[in-house]
Amino acid sequence: xxxxxxxxxxxxxxxxxxxxxxxxxxxxxxxxxxxxxxxxxxxxxxxxxxxxxxxxxxxxxxxxxxxxxxxxxxxxxxxxxxxxxxxxxxxxxxxxxxxxxxxxxxxxxxxxxxxxxxxxxxxxxxxxxxxxxxxxxxxxxxxxxxxxxxxxxxxxxxxxxxxxxxxxxxxxxxxxxxxxxxxxxxxxxxxxxxxxxxxxxxxxxxxxxxxxxxxxxxxxxxxxxxxxxxxxxxxxxxxxxxxxxxxxxxxxxxxxxxxxxxxxxxxxxxxxxxxxxxxxxxxxxxxxxxxxxxxxxxxxxxxxxxxxxxxxxxxxxxxxxxxxxxxxxxxxxxxxxxxxxxxxxxxxxxxxxxxxxxxxxxxxxxxxxxxxxxxxxxxxxxxxxxxxxxxxxxxxxxxxxxxxxxxxxxxxxxxxxxxxxxxxxxxxxxxxxxxxxxxxxxxxxxxxxxxxxxxxxxxxxxxxxxxxxxxxxxxxxxxxxxxxxxxxxxxxxxxxxxxxxxxxxxxxxxxxxxxxxxxxxxxxxxxxxxxxxxxxxxxxxxxxxxxxxxxxxxxxxxxxxxxxxxxxxxxxxxxxxxxxxxxxxxxxxxxxxxxxxxxxxxxxxxxxxxxxxxxxxxxxxxxxxxxxxxxxxxxxxxxxxxxxxxxxxxxxxxxxxxxxxxxxxxxxxxxxxxxxxxxxxxxxxxxxxxxxxxxxxxxxxxxxxxxxxxxxxxxxxxxxxxxxxxxxxxxxxxxxxxxxxxxxxxxxxxxxxxxxxxxxxxxxxxxxxxxxxxxxxxxxxxxxxxxxxxxxxxxxxxxxxxxxxxxxxxxxxxxxxxxxxxxxxxxxxxxxxxxxxxxxxxxxxxxxxxxxxxxxxxxxxxxxxxxxxxxxxxxxxxxxxxxxxxxxxxxxxxxxxxxxxxxxxxxxxxxxxxxxxx
Numbered sequence: 001x002x003x004x005x006x007x008x009x010x011x012x013x014x015x016x017x018x019x020x021x022x023x024x025x026x027x028x029x030x031x032x033x034x035x036x037x038x039x040x041x042x043x044x045x046x047x048x049x050x051x052x053x054x055x056x057x058x059x060x061x062x063x064x065x066x067x068x069x070x071x072x073x074x075x076x077x078x079x080x081x082x083x084x085x086x087x088x089x090x091x092x093x094x095x096x097x098x099x100x101x102x103x104x105x106x107x108x109x110x111x112x113x114x115x116x117x118x119x120x121x122x123x124x125x126x127x128x129x130x131x132x133x134x135x136x137x138x139x140x141x142x143x144x145x146x147x148x149x150x151x152x153x154x155x156x157x158x159x160x161x162x163x164x165x166x167x168x169x170x171x172x173x174x175x176x177x178x179x180x181x182x183x184x185x186x187x188x189x190x191x192x193x194x195x196x197x198x199x200x201x202x203x204x205x206x207x208x209x210x211x212x213x214x215x216x217x218x219x220x221x222x223x224x225x226x227x228x229x230x231x232x233x234x235x236x237x238x239x240x241x242x243x244x245x246x247x248x249x250x251x252x253x254x255x256x257x258x259x260x261x262x263x264x265x266x267x268x269x270x271x272x273x274x275x276x277x278x279x280x281x282x283x284x285x286x287x288x289x290x291x292x293x294x295x296x297x298x299x300x301x302x303x304x305x306x307x308x309x310x311x312x313x314x315x316x317x318x319x320x321x322x323x324x325x326x327x328x329x330x331x332x333x334x335x336x337x338x339x340x341x342x343x344x345x346x347x348x349x350x351x352x353x354x355x356x357x358x359x360x361x362x363x364x365x366x367x368x369x370x371x372x373x374x375x376x377x378x379x380x381x382x383x384x385x386x387x388x389x390x391x392x393x394x395x396x397x398x399x400x401x402x403x404x405x406x407x408x409x410x411x412x413x414x415x416x417x418x419x420x421x422x423x424x425x426x427x428x429x430x431x432x433x434x435x436x437x438x439x440x441x442x443x444x445x446x447x448x449x450x451x452x453x454x455x456x457x458x459x460x461x462x463x464x465x466x467x468x469x470x471x472x473x474x475x476x477x478x479x480x481x482x483x484x485x486x487x488x489x490x491x492x493x494x495x496x497x498x499x500x501x502x503x504x505x506x507x508x509x510x511x512x513x514x515x516x517x518x519x520x521x522x523x524x525x526x527x528x529x530x531x532x533x534x535x536x537x538x539x540x541x542x543x544x545x546x547x548x549x550x551x552x553x554x555x556x557x558x559x560x561x562x563x564x565x566x567x568x569x570x571x572x573x574x575x576x577x578x579x580x581x582x583x584x585x586x587x588x589x590x591x592x593x594x595x596x597x598x599x600x601x602x603x604x605x606x607x608x609x610x611x612x613x614x615x616x617x618x619x620x621x622x623x624x625x626x627x628x629x630x631x632x633x634x635x636x637x638x639x640x641x642x643x644x645x646x647x648x649x650x651x652x653x654x655x656x657x658x659x660x661x662x663x664x665x666x667x668x669x670x671x672x673x674x675x676x677x678x679x680x681x682x683x684x685x686x687x688x689x690x691x692x693x694x695x696x697x698x699x700x701x702x703x704x705x706x707x708x709x710x711x712x713x714x715x716x717x718x719x720x721x722x723x724x725x726x727x728x729x730x731x732x733x734x735x736x737x738x739x740x741x742x743x744x745x746x747x748x749x750x751x752x753x754x755x756x757x758x759x760x761x762x763x764x765x766x767x768x769x770x771x772x773x774x775x776x777x778x779x780x781x782x783x784x785x786x787x788x789x790x791x792x793x794x795x796x797x798x799x800x801x802x803x804x805x806x807x808x809x810x811x812x813x814x815x816x817x818x819x820x821x822x823x824x825x826x827x828x829x830x831x832x833x834x835x836x837x838x839x840x841x842x843x844x845x846x847x848x849x850x851x852x853x854x855x856x857x858x859x860x861x862x863x864x865x866x867x868x869x870x871x872x873x874x875x876x877x878x879x880x881x882x883x884x885x886x887x888x889x890x891x892x893x894x895x896x897x898x899x900x901x902x903x904x905x906x907x908x909x910x911x912x913x914x915x916x917x918x
Contacts, residue, residue, distance in 0.1 A: 069261030253623030286317035295632030325589035373886030408835030597910030668750035812903035
């Protein structure tokens, strides 16, 4: 951090728009020499970078607003500005919710409103305890103002100053000193409940083997006695989370309600309920958190993965949805996570962001609930597209091969085996080459050393022995660097060959192969073991399934598998008992997915109702919960961009209206004098034709006036600047797009992807320009392929055959009532495109079987087409269905090529059966 930076902190950093003088440096009346030095220093700061040094580049740079719902805080400070006090309270509430980024924003806003308020700087330091340099800068400013603060405030400032300036290597001494400082404050001001809350938080965070959990809990209870809805319920949850989670249930029932605008406060009770295997309650909490996050992102135009806890919450939410059987919601949310904007810094397959988590959880839910059709269909979409990331691509090949084999498409399954084998062969060769290179290098080194070393030199012999050991280590290292991936590829081959054996009915061989593979679902492995037909193996399989039920308490999937296995084993009484256990947890189960659909005939024989689920009885210890819809939307959606009209270099008005219906890229750059900006334009300009080929226009908005625009055009080193440049020298558009630092009164760099409806699909706002034009092009193409409308906003079904409409997914929008009517009046035929084995296990009476594998193989064969037309007349509507609505999309394309009016149904076999389709 530069000396200039902190020195100008009050007047420059914290001058919110229109709140502090526009030229604060001059107001300080420094000597001319100092002013000249400051001007030189400022001139050296790159455009967009913080005036206070690199450590401030990454912090909040837009002003705060009073958002409400951030906690019940009672923290009066010395200030004459009532609004500054409100931001202090808001900042402390956000701090309690571990929302440090927004807490700093609120405290800096308070300082902008009242630059003399010492506690505004104290708060900003508290929000940066994880960044010592930044925290020290803020607390230094607080310390300068302590003479204007009360005795209580001075004690706060001294306590945290000692903490952030202490030697980090002496943690115990530092922690003990801070503990005593807060205790002294409480002794002096016993009614200060915020001091007690902060002490409890510190004791939890600095806990060691001698920390008394009960002492901390008792301190927290003092806070709750004074304010029952205090945000410190969050601290009690953290305290007991990994020890005795049941002791935090009262706080789990209140935590989110204390601070409803902070997503993390809804998330943390999910920890407690998950630990206690109360997955319905955990899922409710995590959904609440997701909705609050989505609302905040869409309101404040924040990209999803810029919020640290967001992806973690949603992927855990999906896991709990899997546990309770909300399969469609789990798929929907996992797909939404993969749809979200990606960014090299915080969301990619290499990082633990939404794209990586979403893809992992999508594979998990599809595999767990045997949605093989969906795996195949989604592998042809961006959701499960091929990737250059080896680990992810191997998982894709594994799941895709599994899905093909288990839907009877053996040829496609074998193609995945061949692809994995090819990768394994290449990796083995790569390992062999690396080992050979290491050995050759070792030999060359030996030759050099022998030429310079005497053979009778005892010391040289010892050195030679040491060097040989080092060379052996180098060869071993060269070999071992490939071991992990080779092991994964071999495991994947065993798994795929196991699934191939299952598809051929070779269950004993399949079981042996799958046992050798890693990461095979133990429940699926037990099912294959049971299918071997050997009585001893079947008993072992049942035992394994019961073990999974026990170790995955209150999860519906293992129970469903156990019910099915017991029934197939003729143990109907035991099956009924387990089914009753399943029904107690069944409130949210999606009955149409294969795992539960297979229980339909069992439920009928047990004389359960067609919908055998049992409504959940809300627990009495969950508190008063608001309607989820009141917290925010279930999914993130892009926010609208701002309209603008600006002049180009020739004085012509260009506006956002020109791009109506036209996806486009908007670049905000900081004028012709910004070298980084010039490099960005140089990077994007040669790609304009590629963007246009992808249907994307481009425009750049500059801080320059019209004269400055001409300089940028003249500076372009190729003929004719291909990007239209427009002037926004008064910076109102920069501010409207939040490409502006409100605290330092300076514009920032920005790059935006905007769709034809004017929605911002992606953005990068930073102290540096985004340089990767290729990434922006690829990401824009991916994002524009998403359908952002809610599923409820489907097209309405028209009347009559000529009114056929389709959902963006490709499925018909004809209602099941319409399907039923047309089958009854013989104007339509129902076609089942599943495989023979699935048909044999159960099918609709009026359906005609045309397996997708046969359709793919023979659709181009004239004799096949002629035979098909005898069964399926061309003049009739063809409604086709599969198990879950995925395979029908591929089948419908083939039927269309044959001239049929085909309408693929989203409803699968189980849903159609339940709906009474004959």
